[in-house]
Every structure is written in structure tokens, then in C-alpha cells.
Amino acid sequence: MDFEERDMTHMNQFLSNVLVEGKAGQRMQKIIFDIIFQHIQDMVFVMKVEKGPLFRYLFINEAGMQKANLSLEVIGKTFQEVLPMNRASMLQQKYEKILKVNGVVKFDDHFFYNGQYEVYGETILTPIYSDVNEISFVVGVTRDVTERTLENKKIARNEQRYHSIVDNNLDAIFMINPLGKILEANPAAVMLTGYSEKQMTSRSIYDLIHDADLDKIKGLIEKTCSGYSLETLDCRVTHSKGQQLIVHIKTAPIVIHGEIDGLFVILKDLSEQAKNMELIKYMAFHDQLTGLYNRRTLLEHLNAHIYSPVKNSQEFALISIDLDRFKHLNDTLGHLAGDEILKGVASRLSQLQNNQCYVYRIGGDEFNILLLNTTRKAAGIFVSKVFTLFSQSFYFNSQEYFISPSIGISMYPLDGRDAEMLIKNADEALFRVKERGKAHYQFYRTDMNSVFTNVVTLETQLRKAIEKGELCLFYQPQVNVRNGEVKSCEALLRWKNKDLGYIPPSVFIPLAEDTGLIISIGYWVIEQACSQLKRWNDQGYLDIRVAINISPKQFQQPNLVPFIEWAMEKYQIAPASLEIEITEGAMRDTNETIPILIKLKKLGISIAVDDFGTGYSSLSYLKQFPIDGLKIDQSFIKDILTDAKDAAITTTIIHLGKSLGLEVIAEGVENQLQKDVLLAAGCHKIQGYYYSRPIPADELESQVFMSHHSK
Numbered sequence: 039m040d041f042e043e044r045d046m047t048h049m050n051q052f053l054s055n056v057l058v059e060g061k062a063g064q065r066m067q068k069i070i071f072d073i074i075f076q077h078i079q080d081m082v083f084v085m086k087v088e089k090g091p092l093f094r095y096l097f098i099n100e101a102g103m104q105k106a107n108l109s110l111e112v113i114g115k116t117f118q119e120v121l122p123m124n125r126a127s128m129l130q131q132k133y134e135k136i137l138k139v140n141g142v143v144k145f146d147d148h149f150f151y152n153g154q155y156e157v158y159g160e161t162i163l164t165p166i167y168s169d170v171n172e173i174s175f176v177v178g179v180t181r182d183v184t185e186r187t188l189e190n191k192k193i194a195r196n197e198q199r200y201h202s203i204v205d206n207n208l209d210a211i212f213m214i215n216p217l218g219k220i221l222e223a224n225p226a227a228v229m230l231t232g233y234s235e236k237q238m239t240s241r242s243i244y245d246l247i248h249d250a251d252l253d254k255i256k257g258l259i260e261k262t263c264s265g266y267s268l269e270t271l272d273c274r275v276t277h278s279k280g281q282q283l284i285v286h287i288k289t290a291p292i293v294i295h296g297e298i299d300g301l302f303v304i305l306k307d308l309s310e311q312a313k314n315m316e317l318i319k320y321m322a323f324h325d326q327l328t329g330l331y332n333r334r335t336l337l338e339h340l341n342a343h344i345y346s347p348v349k350n351s352q353e354f355a356l357i358s359i360d361l362d363r364f365k366h367l368n369d370t371l372g373h374l375a376g377d378e379i380l381k382g383v384a385s386r387l388s389q390l391q392n393n394q395c396y397v398y399r400i401g402g403d404e405f406n407i408l409l410l411n412t413t414r415k416a417a418g419i420f421v422s423k424v425f426t427l428f429s430q431s432f433y434f435n436s437q438e439y440f441i442s443p444s445i446g447i448s449m450y451p452l453d454g455r456d457a458e459m460l461i462k463n464a465d466e467a468l469f470r471v472k473e474r475g476k477a478h479y480q481f482y483r484t485d486m487n488s489v490f491t492n493v494v495t496l497e498t499q500l501r502k503a504i505e506k507g508e509l510c511l512f513y514q515p516q517v518n519v520r521n522g523e524v525k526s527c528e529a530l531l532r533w534k535n536k537d538l539g540y541i542p543p544s545v546f547i548p549l550a551e552d553t554g555l556i557i558s559i560g561y562w563v564i565e566q567a568c569s570q571l572k573r574w575n576d577q578g579y580l581d582i583r584v585a586i587n588i589s590p591k592q593f594q595q596p597n598l599v600p601f602i603e604w605a606m607e608k609y610q611i612a613p614a615s616l617e618i619e620i621t622e623g624a625m626r627d628t629n630e631t632i633p634i635l636i637k638l639k640k641l642g643i644s645i646a647v648d649d650f651g652t653g654y655s656s657l658s659y660l661k662q663f664p665i666d667g668l669k670i671d672q673s674f675i676k677d678i679l680t681d682a683k684d685a686a687i688t689t690t691i692i693h694l695g696k697s698l699g700l701e702v703i704a705e706g707v708e709n710q711l712q713k714d715v716l717l718a719a720g721c722h723k724i725q726g727y728y729y730s731r732p733i734p735a736d737e738l739e740s741q742v743f744m745s746h747h748s749k
């Protein structure tokens with residue numbers, strides 16, 4: 039009997055026992071048999087149940103033979119006779135179970151085909167009952183699930199790997215849906231944000247992100263949803279405790295079967311790194327001892343201003359400072375003390391720092407200052423401020439030390455068109471200062487005014503000017519444009535020093551303001567003007583009014599009004615004889631200004647706004663403040679004939695002043711044509727060289743009053 043026939047006989051016998059009868063039945067059996075035998079990939083074993091119980095192979099289909107590596111010889115044999123012991127007892131046990139439970143038994147199976155190929159099976163044992171309802175056969179169907187099992191194992195392994203990567207990652211990893219809802223967050227994410235995973239999974243990733251970065255990140259996530267993996271630096275995330283973290287964000291789409299299922303958002307905390315970067319940057323551009331900018335920054339700043347496409351040809355000053363006798367201090371007190379003194383100097387100099395002024399330490403006791411948008415004159419005034427910073431002593435270990443600086447200045451572009459030249463020339467100027475006795479300053483290029491450039495000496499001289507009687511007042515008449523009458527004049531301060539000669543107010547008034555000397559000088563001026571008025575009154579010039587300039591600093595002195603009152607009383611001055619001139623700048627703070635102005639008004643004094651049109655104040659103060667007159671700044675008058683804008687501004691100011699009932703005076707009128715324009719525009723009074731320069735009181739009497747006033 040060949041294999042198929044013999045097998046067929048077994049099968050036929052088996053089927054005829056258990057299934058159908060008759061011809062049709064036989065055909066049917068054949069078909070079923072074919073299917074089972076040849077086509078079904080599952081392994082089919084039919085076992086005969088005998089007493090014992092013993093299970094004998096009755097039928098095995100082709101798949102069963104192959105995969106279980108059995109041959110026809112096994113038919114009629116038991117598990118124990120055919121299989122290795124382990125396997126036989128395993129199967130025996132499972133088959134016995136079917137007798138016990140008296141129903142279907144399922145189990146998973148795992149064996150090696152041919153001793154080497156791993157096979158996973160899912161087996162179902164179905165009992166077949168005899169007429170007396172005993173289990174006489176068992177049909178075992180084993181499905182080969184090797185592929186699926188291995189696949190599942192692979193998936194499980196991948197899953198574990200994924201979790202291992204995610205859970206142990208140092209970066210915070212979020213899984214979110216395309217709307218931003220957080221689905222999962224790893225332990226690092228919990229660390230980074232300070233929220234528990236549970237707290238986070240009810241939130242949106244956007245809740246964590248700083249408002250300012252929200253649009254950027256939303257854009258990033260939207261784009262990721264279309265399949266891109268993206269990243270961005272510099273995003274801020276808010277920790278649950280409120281602090282801001284700087285993070286690097288990377289996003290990746292999760293694509294499953296070609297569709298975006300969600301996204302990964304990976305955050306790396308760069309706060310530390312950012313801090314380190316800041317520190318590195320800070321260290322590269324700052325001097326470590328003092329925290330000031332260093333030489334490298336100076337070069338960068340210089341180049342930025344020299345080569346800037348926008349700001350070219352803006353004048354600026356490079357100021358080189360060296361501390362006098364510092365080396366001596368350092369040598370005698372030790373480096374520690376030296377360092378402390380340098381820090382002290384740095385902290386004073388850094389008070390000057392603003393967006394137009396930068397301070398650098400170049401090394402040792404050398405400092406530099408870059409003063410932007412300045413003029414030679416303004417730089418000179420600025421340097422006087424530097425000197426005042428050193429006027430107070432320094433302390434180290436409760437010992438007092440006086441330190442003076444020597445200063446050299448070079449101006450861009452006059453003294454050099456590149457950084458190197460400017461530095462070299464500022465140093466050269468400094469060197470000349472040192473040579474000539476230190477503690478003063480010098481420009482690289484000296485000019486005619488250089489006699490005034492030594493602010494320190496200038497200041498010392500100015501302090502003594504009042505005592506030494508070097509100050510005096512000149513008077514400049516204010517002329518009625520229509521009839522040429524002079525009923526008022528402005529008192530202008532003059533200083534004549536025996537060594538330095540005449541020093542113009544434009545040089546010493548700013549210095550006096552900076553040093554506070556203006557206050558005592560100002561009182562002197564008020565008293566002087568009052569005493570002059572009294573002399574004129576005594577001489578019979580009764581309706582003369584004198585205008586006194588009050589500097590902003592003096593204006594704020596609480597003593598100002600009482601002092602004026604005192605002077606008026608002492609010299610018996612009629613209130614109408616006094617006018618004070620203040621600039622728009624002095625009136626900037628409305629709350630402070632109005633009460634002072636009202637007090638002055640109560641004394642009966644008139645108030646004029648000096649240099650009108652050059653300040654920043656809004657016109658509304660004209661209405662609010664009790665003002666009597668406007669003095670149009672001479673800069674408008676200067677070009678009134680040639681510059682249509684200046685002419686328009688002047689005319690407008692005149693109209694404005696008149697409509698508010700104010701007296702309008704034009705300053706700096708130098709010629710007939712200017713006067714004619716002002717007359718036509720309806721200006722009340724003019725003041726200027728055209729009529730008269732400021733002159734001493736006696737000249738005013740003889741040249742002006744005599745001809746205009748009837749005694």
C-alpha cells in the first residue's frame with residue numbers, strides 16, 4: 039500500500055465511523071478528506087483514545103507530518119512510543135485533560151521542528167464521542183502561529199526598547215496629538231516641567247510654553263503635522279514653580295501606516311548652557327576685576343561707530359584716563375588694595391554710563407570712555423564731570439586716599455579715522471598731560487580755547503571768583519521794535535580772571551551747573567541786579583526792568599523765592615522791576631514748577647521763557663503756567679532771512695505769544711533786515727548786537743538811558 043492509499047483507508051474508516059453514510063456521504067467524505075489532508079495548513083492529528091488512557095495516532099495530515107516531523111510509521115503508536123519523553127508527557131497531559139474536562143481543550147505549544155526550527159502552535163483538542171458517550175477519539179488541530187508569535191515578540195521587544203529609551207532619556211519627551219494635547223510624558227519631562235505625568239496628560243503642550251514663543255511653536259507643530267521633523271533653539275518654557283527655562287525643541291511626526299498619528303516633542307534644557315554661554319560672552323567682553331567693558335569691546339564699539347553705514351561722520355570722543363600715582367599706591371599698599379581702588383574707580387566711572395557713554399578698563403589703571411554724538415565743547419564739559427567724580431576721597435581699610443586722573447581726548451574724525459589712530463592719539467594727549475603735571479585734561483589737538491580746557495583749575499578759580507570780585511553783570515537792552523524805546527534789559531554774567539582773562543558764560547556756566555557753584559553764583563547775581571536797580575532808581579530811572587537768568591538747578595532751590603523777596607526788600611525794589619528768565623527745561627516737572635511760579639507771581643515778578651523753541655516741553659505748559667513773556671531763541675532769528683522754516687517758526691511763536699497775551703522778545707537780532715521782518719510779524723521787543731551788545735551798567739546809563747529816559 040502506498041502512502042496515500044493506506045492513509046485513505048484509515049481515514050475512510052475513521053470518517054465512516056463518525057460521520058455520514060451513503061454515496062453522497064462518501065463523496066462528501068472524500069472532499070473533506072482532501073481538504074484536510076492536502077490543503078489545510080493547520081496540523082491535524084486524530085488520536086484514538088484507549089484505556090490507560092493511551093492515545094494512538096490514527097491520522098495525521100500532510101502539514102502535521104511535515105511540521106511535527108512524523109512519518110507514517112507512527113500510525114497506531116502512542117506518544118510515548120514516538121516522541122521524546124518531555125514532549126510525550128506534555129501531550130499526554132493535555133490529552134488527558136480533555137477526558138477530565140470532558141470538552142474542548144486549548145493550549146499553546148512550542149517545539150523545534152527537525153530539532154532546529156522553532157515552531158509556535160495554537161492547539162485545539164476536540165473530543166469525539168462514541169455511541170455510549172465516551173470520548174473515543176480526539177481531533178487535535180494545531181495552527182502554526184510561529185510567524186505571528188515571532189512578530190508579536192518583536193513588537194513587544196520594540197515596545198520595551200522604546201520605553202527604555204524614552205523613560206531613561208535625559209531629554210524631556212512628550213507625545214502629543216496634533217492639537218497639542220499631551221498624551222504621554224517621560225520622567226525627564228516631569229523633572230523639567232515640575233508637573234507630574236498625570237498633571238501633564240490633562241494639559242496642552244502650549245500651556246508650558248512662554249507666551250512670547252507661542253506663535254513660533256504653534257507654527258512648528260503645525261508644520262510637523264504635515265510630516266516634517268523640525269527644531270528650534272531659544273524657546274522659553276515655564277516651570278511649575280514659575281521660573282523660565284531656555285530649551286531646545288525638536289519635533290517629530292509619528293507616522294503610522296502613512297498617517298500622522300501624533301507627534302513627539304523633545305525638549306532639551308539649555309538654561310545651564312545658556313548661562314554658561316552668557317558667562318563666556320560676558321567674560322570675553324568684560325574686565326574681570328571691575329566688570330567694566332574691556333579693550334576688546336572698546337575696539338568693537340569703535341569699529342561699529344566708525345564703519346556704521348548709518349551714523350557715519352557723527353562726531354565722538356575717545357577719552358583716555360590714567361590714574362595719577364597709582365603705581366606708587368599699588369607698590370606701597372599692595373595689589374589687594376590696588377584692586378580695591380580700581381574697583382572703586384570703576385564703580386564711580388560707571389555712573390556716567392548710558393547709551394551715549396561707555397566705560398572700559400583697558401588694563402592696569404587705564405580706563406577709556408567712549409562719548410558718542412558729542413562735540414569738542416561738550417566733551418570738555420563731560421570731562422569736568424569725570425573730574426568731579428574724583429573730588430571725593432577713596433577709602434581702603436578705613437584709610438583715606440585721594441586719587442586724581444589724567445585725561446587725554448581724541449575726537450573722531452578730526453584726530454583719527456580708525457580705532458588705532460584714535461586710541462594712539464588719545465594716549466598721546468594723555469601723555470602730554472602727565473608730562474605737564476597731571477590731574478588735568480587735554481585734547482589731542484589743542485586749540486585757541488585750550489586755556490580753558492583745564493577744568494580743574496577753572497573750577498578752583500571759579501570757586502574763588504565771587505570773593506575775589508571777578509564776577510560782574512553786563513546789561514543788554516531790550517528795545518521796543520516799533521518806537522525804539524528801552525525800558526528793560528537782561529543781566530548777563532561776566533567773569534574776568536586775572537590769569538585767564540574773560541571767560542565766556544558758555545564755558546563757565548555749564549561748569550558752574552555741574553559743580554553746583556551756580557547756586558551761590560545765582561544768589562550773587564540776584565543781589566547784584568537788585569542793588570544795580572536801586573542805584574538806577576536812586577538816579578531817577580524808575581521804570582526800568584531787569585531780567586535775571588535763573589538756571590534750572592537754582593530754580594529748584596526752596597530758598598529761591600525767599601531770597602528774591604529778601605533782596606527786593608533790602609534794595610526796595612518794585613516787583614515790576616524784576617523779571618526772571620527760565621528755560622523750558624527747568625519747567626519740565628509741572629508739579630514742582632507751578633507752585634514756585636505762583637509764589638513768584640505773588641511777589642509781582644514777571645516771568646519769561648528763555649531760549650523758547652529749543653526745549654522739549656509741550657505747548658500746553660504755556661497755558662498752565664503763569665508766564666508773562668517768551669524769548670525766541672537766537673538760533674531761529676539767525677537764519678530768519680534765509681531759512682523759510684525758521685521764519686515760519688518765528689512768526690508762529692510771535693502769533694502764539696500774542697494770542698496768549700504774552701510779551702514776545704526776539705534774541706540775537708544782528709541787523710536791520712532781521713529787525714524789519716520781526717517788526718512786520720508784530721514782535722514786541724528785540725535784543726541783540728544790532729542795537730547793543732551786553733554792556734556794563736554805566737555804559738548803559740550813558741548810552742541808552744540818557745537818550746531814552748526822562749529823569
Ligand code: C2E
Nearest residue numbers: 530531543544547563587588589706707708725726727728
Ligand atoms: P541767554 O540767556 O539766552 O542770553 C543771551 C545770549 O545771547 C547772551 O550770551 C548774549 O550775549 C547773546 N547775544 C545777545 N545778542 C546777540 C546777538 O545779536 N548775536 C549773538 N550771536 N549773540 C547775542 P552770553 O552772555 O554769552 O550768555 C550765554 C548764556 O549764559 C545765556 O543765554 C544764559 O543762558 C547764560 N547766562 C548768562 N548769564 C547768566 C546768569 O547770570 N545766570 C545764569 N543762570 N545763566 C546765565
Ligand code: MG
Nearest residue numbers: 528587619648
Ligand atoms: Mg537769558
Ligand code: MG
Nearest residue numbers: 648649671705
Ligand atoms: Mg536766550
